[in-house]
Amino acid sequence: MALETLLDAMDDRPQIRRRALLGLHQFDDDRAADAVRAALEDRDRQVRAVAGELLGVPVR
Numbered sequence: 001m002a003l004e005t006l007l008d009a010m011d012d013r014p015q016i017r018r019r020a021l022l023g024l025h026q027f028d029d030d031r032a033a034d035a036v037r038a039a040l041e042d043r044d045r046q047v048r049a050v051a052g053e054l055l056g057v058p059v060r
Contacts, residue, residue, distance in 0.1 A: 003027055010035050014044035021047065025054045 002023070009020035021039055024032040039051035040059060052059030 003029060003032060007031060007035055010039070014042075014047055017042065017044065017047045018050045021050050021054060 006020045006023045006027075009016050010024075012020070017039065021036055024035050027033075036051055036054055039047055040055070040057070042048050042051065048059045
C-alpha cells in the first residue's frame, strides 16, 4: 500500500514528488526503481536533482 501511494504521489506537485522519491528509493521493487529513474527527466529541476543524488548520476 505504501508503494502504491508513493507511486501515485509522483503525479503531484514538485514538493510532493521530491519527498516521494526518498521513499521510493527505499523499496526493492522494479516499479519504484523505474519511477526514480524516470524522475531524472522530471519537468522540475529539484526533482531531477534528488533523483540524480539518489542514483549517483549527474543531472542536467
